[in-house]
Amino acid sequence: MALIDYANPTRFLGFTERVLPWLIGLTALVFAAGLYLIQGAPDDYQQGATVKIMFLHVPSAWLSMFGWTVMSVAALGTLVWRHPLADVAAKAAAPIGAAFTFLCLVTGSLWGRPMWGTYWVWDARLTSVLVLFLMYLGVIALWHTVEEPSRAGRASAILTLVGAINIPIIKWSVDWWNTLHQPASVVKLGGPAIHPTILVPLMTMAVAFLLLFVTLHIAAMRNEILRRRVRTLMLMRAQAAPGSAS
Amino acid sequence: MIFGMNLGPHTDFIVAAYAVAALVLVSMIGWVVLDHRAQKRQLAKLETQGVTRRSERPVEKLA
Numbered sequence: 001m002a003l004i005d006y007a008n009p010t011r012f013l014g015f016t017e018r019v020l021p022w023l024i025g026l027t028a029l030v031f032a033a034g035l036y037l038i039q040g041a042p043d044d045y046q047q048g049a050t051v052k053i054m055f056l057h058v059p060s061a062w063l064s065m066f067g068w069t070v071m072s073v074a075a076l077g078t079l080v081w082r083h084p085l086a087d088v089a090a091k092a093a094a095p096i097g098a099a100f101t102f103l104c105l106v107t108g109s110l111w112g113r114p115m116w117g118t119y120w121v122w123d124a125r126l127t128s129v130l131v132l133f134l135m136y137l138g139v140i141a142l143w144h145t146v147e148e149p150s151r152a153g154r155a156s157a158i159l160t161l162v163g164a165i166n167i168p169i170i171k172w173s174v175d176w177w178n179t180l181h182q183p184a185s186v187v188k189l190g191g192p193a194i195h196p197t198i199l200v201p202l203m204t205m206a207v208a209f210l211l212l213f214v215t216l217h218i219a220a221m222r223n224e225i226l227r228r229r230v231r232t233l234m235l236m237r238a239q240a241a242p243g244s245a246s
Numbered sequence: 247m248i249f250g251m252n253l254g255p256h257t258d259f260i261v262a263a264y265a266v267a268a269l270v271l272v273s274m275i276g277w278v279v280l281d282h283r284a285q286k287r288q289l290a291k292l293e294t295q296g297v298t299r300r301s302e303r304p305v306e307k308l309a
Contacts, residue, residue, distance in 0.1 A: 039251060043254070048254050048255075048256065049251070049254045049256060049257075049260060050256050050259060050260060052253070052260050052264075053259065053260055053263045056263055056264065056267045057263075060267075095277070099274050103266065103267055103270050103271075106263070106266050107263045107266065107267065110259045110260075110262050110263040110266075111259070111263070113259060114255075114256040114259050212271065216274055216275070216278055219279075219282065220281075223278065223281045223282050223285055226282070226285035226286065226289060227281075229285075229299065230285055230288045230289055232299070233292045233297045234292070234297075236297055237292065237297045
C-alpha cells in the first residue's frame with residue numbers, strides 16, 4: 001500500500017489500530033533504557049548533577065521545534081495539496097508541541113537557577129522559545145475559535161507558515177546574538193562536544209521523546225478524525241430533525 | 247540520595263524538573279486516552295440513535 005492511500009481517513013484509522021500498540025511498546029522500552037542510562041551517567045565536571053536536567057531539557061527543546069516543523073509541512077499539505085489529513089495532522093500536533101515547549105522552558109529555568117543564578121533572562125534563545133510557546137497557544141486558540149474545521153485549518157495553516165520563520169531564529173539565535181544560553185553542543189560542525197557517557201543517555205532520551213511525540217501525534221490524529229465524524233453525524237441528525245430548514 | 251543517586255546541593259531543582267516532566271507527559275497521555283474514549287462514546291451513542299454515515303448504512307436495493 002502506497003503512502004498516498006493513507007490519505008483516506010478510514011484507511012488511516014486502520015493503520016493507527018495496527019501501528020499504535022507497537023509504538024507504545026517501543027516508546028516504553030526506550031524510555032526505560034534512557035532512565036536506566038541516566039541513573040548511571042556521571043556528573044558533569046562543571047554542571048555537577050544538574051546535567052541530569054539536560055536529559056529532559058534538550059529533547060524537549062528539539063521536539064518543540066520539531067512540532068512546529070510538522071505543523072508547517074502539514075500547513076503546506078492543507079494550502080497547496082489540500083490533503084484530507086493535513087489539517088488533522090496540524091491540529092493534533094499543536095497541543096503536543098506546546099507541551100514539549102512548556103517542558104523545555106520549565107526545565108531550562110530549573111537548570112538556569114543553580115547554574116546561571118537566575119530562572120530567566122531575556123536573551124535571544126530563551127525569548128524566541130517563549131515566542132514559540134505563545135504561537136502554539138495562538139494556533140490552538142484559533143482552532144477553537146473557528147467552528148468549521150476546513151476554514152479553521154486554512155487560517156491556522158497561514159498562521160503556522162508565518163510562525164515558521166521563528167524556527168531558524170531559535171536554532172541560530174545563539175550564533176547570531178550574544179546570548180547567555182550556550183551555543184549548540186550536539187548538532188554542530190565537527191561533531192558533538194559531549195563525552196559519550198553523557199551523550200549516549202541524552203540521545204537515548206531524545207529517541208524516547210521522539211517516539212512519544214509520534215505515538216501521541218498518531219493517537220491524537222485518530223481522535224480528531226473521530227471528532228469530525230461525530231460532528232458530521234450531529235449535523236446530519238440536526239438536519240433530519242423535524243422543523244429543520246433543509 | 248534518590249534511587250541510589252547522590253544529586254548534590256541542587257537536588258531540589260533536579261527532582262522538580264523530573265516531577266514536572268512526569269506530570270506533563272502523563273497529562274498528555276491521559277488527554278489522548280480520555281479524548282479517544284469520549285469520541286468513541288459519542289459515536290456509539292449516535293449509532294444507537296440510528297445516525298450513521300452513508301458508507302456504514304446497509305446497501306439499499308434499487309427499486
